[in-house]
Amino acid sequence: MKKGIFLPIIAIFTIVIVVVIGFMFYQNTAKSRTEVVGEKSAQLIKTIINYEKNDYYVQDSARLAYCDSLEDLSSNYVISGCVIDGYPEWTSEINCNPDNFDIEKNFNNYFISHFNNYININPFLKGMKYKFSLENDGFSLSSEPLEQEENYDTINMNYDFTTDFKTKIDSNLNEYKNLIQKSKEYSDCINKDTVDNCNKKIGLNGIKIDKLIKFEVPSIKNPCTLQNINIKFAILTS
Amino acid sequence: MINKKAQEFAIYGVVAFLLIIFTLAAYWYLIAVPYGATKTIKQSIVAKDKLDADLILLNYLRTPVTLEGKELFISDLIRLYFIDKLKYENQLKQETSDIFNSVFNNYKYKITFGSELIAENGFTSADPDYMVIVDSILPLESSGIVEIHLEVNLKT
Numbered sequence: 001m002k003k004g005i006f007l008p009i010i011a012i013f014t015i016v017i018v019v020v021i022g023f024m025f026y027q028n029t030a031k032s033r034t035e036v037v038g039e040k041s042a043q044l045i046k047t048i049i050n051y052e053k054n055d056y057y058v059q060d061s062a063r064l065a066y067c068d069s070l071e072d073l074s075s076n077y078v079i080s081g082c083v084i085d086g087y088p089e090w091t092s093e094i095n096c097n098p099d100n101f102d103i104e105k106n107f108n109n110y111f112i113s114h115f116n117n118y119i120n121i122n123p124f125l126k127g128m129k130y131k132f133s134l135e136n137d138g139f140s141l142s143s144e145p146l147e148q149e150e151n152y153d154t155i156n157m158n159y160d161f162t163t164d165f166k167t168k169i170d171s172n173l174n175e176y177k178n179l180i181q182k183s184k185e186y187s188d189c190i191n192k193d194t195v196d197n198c199n200k201k202i203g204l205n206g207i208k209i210d211k212l213i214k215f216e217v218p219s220i221k222n223p224c225t226l227q228n229i230n231i232k233f234a235i236l237t238s
Numbered sequence: 239m240i241n242k243k244a245q246e247f248a249i250y251g252v253v254a255f256l257l258i259i260f261t262l263a264a265y266w267y268l269i270a271v272p273y274g275a276t277k278t279i280k281q282s283i284v285a286k287d288k289l290d291a292d293l294i295l296l297n298y299l300r301t302p303v304t305l306e307g308k309e310l311f312i313s314d315l316i317r318l319y320f321i322d323k324l325k326y327e328n329q330l331k332q333e334t335s336d337i338f339n340s341v342f343n344n345y346k347y348k349i350t351f352g353s354e355l356i357a358e359n360g361f362t363s364a365d366p367d368y369m370v371i372v373d374s375i376l377p378l379e380s381s382g383i384v385e386i387h388l389e390v391n392l393k394t
Contacts, residue, residue, distance in 0.1 A: 007248055011255040018259060022266040049292045053374060056300060060313055061377045068379070118377045170308070224314065225321055225379065226306055 043152040050150070051161060054124050058163045061118035062132075062141050067224035069110035070171055073103070074220070074229045076110075087214050087234035090183045098180045098233075103173055104134060111139075124148065124161070138168040170223040179217060179231060186213075187235055211237050291370045295388050298337055299374065305329075312337075313376055316351065316386075320378055331356055346391040351384050361391060368393040 082089040082096035090098045111132060119125040130143040145160035182202055189198040195208045206213040213235045218228035299313045312333060319326040334357040338347050348361035363369065370390040375383050 007251055011251060011258075014255070015258055015262070018262050022262060026266060046292070049296065053292075053296055056296060056313075057375070057377065064317075064377055064379065121377065121383050122375065223308075224317065226308065226318065 039153070040155050043150070043155050044157070047150050047157055047159065050124075051159070054122070054161060055163050057122055058119065058125065058128075058141070058143070059165055059167065061115055062139070062165075063167060063169070064224055065111050065114035065118060066139060066167075066169060067222050068114040069107050070220065070222060070229060072110040072114075073107055073173075073176065074231045076106075084212060084234055084236065085209075085214075087212070087232050089236055090180070090233045091187065091236055098183070103176055107134065107173060108132065128161075130163075134173065135166065136174070137172055138166060140164075140166040171220050171229075175220050176231070183215070183233060183235065190235065190237055206235070208237075213237060291372045291388060291390055294341055295372050295374050295386065298334075299376065299386070301333075301337060303329075303333055316376060316384065317378055319351075320384065335359075342390060348389045350387045361389065363389075364391045364393045 082091075089096045115130075115132070119128050125146070128143050128146045130141055132139060132141050142164040143162050145162050148159050148161050150157040150159075182204055186198055186202045186204055186206065189201055190206075190213065193201070195206055195213060199205055204215055204217065206215050208214075215231075215233050215235075217231045217233075220229045220231065221227070222229050299311065299316075301312045302309055303312055303315055304310075305315060305318070312330075315326060315330050315333065319330045334349060338349060338357055339359060342359070346359055346361040348358040349356050368391060370388075370392060372388050374386045376386055378384055
């Protein structure tokens with residue numbers, strides 16, 4: 001070997017080695033760090049979050065359907081053939097007696113109709129079967145299992161969506177029942193006394209026009225819209 | 239004379255060799271490897287934040303608010319906003335900004351209801367890797383719905 005060539009060869013050789021080692025180190029580092037870690041866990045968590053979203057949607061829809069049903073009850077609290085001058089007539093006669101109007105049955109029908117509309121908008125909840133029951137100060141709702149399928153890149157999941165909750169709500173049907181009771185007391189009162197005196201005694205604000213006493217009671221508040229719900233009715237005097 | 243030149247050449251050679259080694263080492267350890275690692279760490283954060291944003295949007299909807307003396311939720315306030323925009327617009331936008339400003343204090347976000355912008359903090363779109371987009375639907379009165387759309391730019 002020529003003098004003076006040994007050192008440059010060593011230098012070049014070392015540089016090549018360092019480059020190769022450095023490149024291998026970089027490749028290994030990059031490879032090990034680009035692997036996705038915890039993907040299945042993330043997908044499971046995502047499914048749980050979706051479940052929570054659907055559960056909240058159901059609760060929200062149930063509250064809305066309850067409020068819509070209160071509105072329906074107020075505007076449709078009419079027995080067929082018992083409307084005078086645009087006001088539902090409430091009398092103790094059999095045909096127009098508000099006791100004949102099954103308040104709970106009608107409310108349940110309104111609720112089912114509205115609630116089905118809400119959940120059918122959500123593709124995950126479409127066709128969900130459930131049980132709804134009125135409570136003293138709200139309602140309870142529990143669903144039957146609804147099969148859901150989630151397909152991800154690394155995992156497929158099937159789970160049963162169920163929801164079960166009780167909700168307290170400000171306005172309840174007792175307010176309607178109390179109003180019917182008051183209307184009966186008012187009917188008895190008006191046979192013996194004047195409108196002004198009966199208004200004071202019973203706590204209703206009736207306005208007499210000819211033989212008709214009209215009432216618009218705004219005591220019930222829609223808990224969703226915070227607007228007063230006016231219940232209109234009229235009593236026919238002799 | 240020749241020996242002295244060879245000696246000088248050898249010294250310069252050693253210095254140059256050490257400089258090259260030092261430069262390469264510095265490149266791998268200070269630029270190449272940290273750059274690769276940083277990119278991967280960012281991706282992990284993005285994945286985590288996508289899940290978080292979904293949950294944050296849900297929690298936003300069920301945040302309690304006081305309205306006319308009643309304890310309701312943001313979801314109720316949104317519905318009231320769609321009934322009477324003039325009356326509830328200020329409160330809705332204020333509550334929404336307060337919630338998201340405290341949650342995303344380092345990130346830019348934008349929240350829209352349908353096509354209506356409700357709150358944002360200087361949001362601009364970024365590379366898709368750094369964008370988180372989540373949606374939720376909310377039932378409205380009379381069987382309607384509104385789509386709530388949250389976009390977050392994770393590039394700080």
